[in-house]
Amino acid sequence: MKSISIFTSSYSVGSYMGGIGVRIWEISQVLSKYFKVSIITQQKSNFKWPNITFKIFDEKNWKSQVKESDVIFCVDIPDTRILLYAHELKKLIVTENAIPIEHLEYDSIKNSINKDKHYYDLIMRFKLQILVTDHFITRSKVEEQTLITAMAMMGRINYINYLENENLRNLISYVPIGFNKLSDVHQENSPFIDETIEYVWNGGIWDYLDANMALTAIEMCRSQKVDLKMKFMYHPPTNQNIQEYKLILRNINEKKLNSNVKFINENLQHYERDKYLKSSRAIVCLGKDTIENYTCVRLRVRDVFLYKKPIVIDNFGATASFVKTHQIGLVVSNEKELAEALVSLKRDDCLYKQLVNNIEAIRNDYCIENNILGLVDFLNRGEKAKDICNSLEKHDLLLTNLIDSYSSLKEPPIYPI
Structure with a gap:
């Protein structure tokens, strides 16, 4: 059985979780029918479920967690060190995120001394996420549309991917906001x-x-x-x-x-x-x-x-x-x-x-179960995105240029919430 490690960023998954935490938990429960799931959080969880293991994120274990996993799954504001290391090890990378717009209203950003610097950090991490992700999950049609625009601007929409699947379901699974x-x-x-x-x-x-x-x-x-x-x-x-x-x-x-x-x-x-x-x-x-x-x-x-x-x-x-x-x-x-x-x-x-x-x-x-089979099929195939594999030299040049322009991508993010 394949193993998936879900890194939850700053979001908790447990009795006092909020919206993103709820979505992570419900998707994890459904995926646990098909895979071994590890949820890596910064806070201890009191939840238990068959085929789901909770682990606390720390600097000593995250690399071994990536090494041991078949799939790395990240959400909003991922630790870009995890994405870079998973990409280096050629792990399958799945992410769910929308363009970081609501973050402009976060208290820690709008009331910070250098608002634009803090927000710029989020944008650069989002760009890296776009570059290294093999498969994206979107929560709504408007998020899917803005994601495709971002992918095109980052060079991820091309004929290698388009000819494989003209509606880009090889790259994107639409799992609408719902319940399990x-x-x-x-x-x-x-x-x-x-x-x-x-x-x-x-x-x-x-x-x-x-x-x-x-x-x-x-x-x-x-x-x-x-x-x-x-x-x-x-x-x-x-x-x-x-x-x-x-x-x-x-x-x-x-x-x-x-x-x-x-x-x-x-x-x-x-x-x-x-x-x-x-x-x-x-x-x-x-x-x-x-x-x-x-x-x-x-x-x-x-x-x-x-x-x-x-x-x-x-x-x-x-x-x-x-x-x-x-x-x-x-x-x-x-x-x-x-x-x-x-x-x-x-x-x-x-x-x-x-x-x-x-x-x-x-x-x-x-209902999540009625929308997740495309993602399950993708995970079972275990194939990385064709443009990343077939154009590795070109892709790595884009990645290198991004990291050279913003070295903080090799450092953990400062979570605004």
Whole structure:
């Protein structure tokens, strides 16, 4: 049985994991049906699963881990030393990443002394990732499109690869944002909680999101004698300066929304999320008109399909287009439209049922098991990308020039989150 080592960068995989960690875990569970999987993290995990081993990343073991593996799998902001060493050993390299745009909003970058230098480091590591990856995984069609553009600019789109497969499935597996069957079984068996949660704010609190629009809309509804309840799933990280969070706390107090808007006070574990999402009527996640919203579909669309809950989304970018195309939620442009949407989902059972029916009609299309067989076939073949093998001298020249232009690629990254 082939072995895969998944290096998770700074993301944890365990009870308190976030969006990327959840995706790594669910993909790992599915891959473990076919391969031996090692998940290499910086934090100890309390998860256990057949054919999955957790290991702590440290400077003493990562090279031996690469040597012992058939496949190296990296995600967002990989340690480029791992990629370079795996490439040197001619290991099969698989990566999942989108062009680093959202990182412009990370607190540690936008509030750093030299913002451009920090961001430039991420871009250069992304370029190296593009050059040495044998097979890419994309999470949405917009990510696939931007990835192909980046690949073309880095010389990875050429007739060697194109003639092998005209839709580039030899290089790219589209595994859309979704859930695995194991998570579905778990949520089905999870209890409901007693209290009523009409709306759950899902997707975190970041400065590129607009949670305060929801507070204004709830205040507008209350002035019209419609009492709405919303819960925030998480507080933001304590080590980041999130202005949106400060504004939320102030608005809850000033607008006297303490009985309408609450945070889940427990330190919520991953599998504890089920009872809150199952007990809610709909998901709310609103973004601002920033470039990040145009280049990705938000990871929490997974929860729309897993829990069969409509979503209320902003009218900016790829997630809005996705929701409108599939009619799985309501898209709003301002506070008034948001207030109307929240009231409609509360009172209009016909509308609500139609949205849920739309979700159920395409739900299986977003099950990981139904989208991963192309990747499994690629891993079983074990063939490196033809342009890397057949044009090794040209490829290594591109790689050498990139490293010469930025020697820090031989050093570990400074993770911005």
